Amino acid sequence: MTTILLQAGGGSLFTNGFFMIAMLAVLIFFMIIPQRKKAREQKEFMEGLEKGQQVVTASGILGSIDKIEDRIVTLNVGNKTYIRVTKNAISKELTDAIFTTKADKE
Incomplete structure (x- = not known):
């Protein structure tokens, strides 16, 4: 036998x-x-945040901006309940997904 x-x-x-x-x-x-x-x-998106704007945080919390102080944003999450989050916690993707979808349906 030959091996190749x-x-x-x-x-x-x-x-x-x-x-x-x-x-x-x-x-x-x-x-x-x-x-x-x-x-x-x-x-x-973070630089363009304004008071009264509806946003969603990266953890899924919905609210409207009540106050912006440098890198801290105070959100009104309903019934005069406020939470403070960093600007980095506000997600452009989630905000666009939630609020543009609602605007499209109306």
């Missing part, structure tokens, strides 16, 4: 380098750029 030995193709340095660069480009295009865009939108 197959040698795995090592590929050239150019081919290996090309695939590494392609994988890096895919990583940047699909992960890093969208994450930066999302962070920028959240920052703009």
Whole structure:
């Protein structure tokens, strides 16, 4: 019997380098750029908060803004009940999901 030995193709340095660069480009295009865009939108949202605006915190608490003091926001959650949260706790995604959906239905 004869045995045939197959040698795995090592590929050239150019081919290996090309695939590494392609994988890096895919990583940047699909992960890093969208994450930066999302962070920028959240920052703009936090800077644009105003008294009376309906918001949702990251933990799901709904309320309207009663007072904004630097990085602390006081929310009126109903019946003169107030809670204080940081601006970072207010979620653009959840606020858009809850309040734009209600506006669309009306």
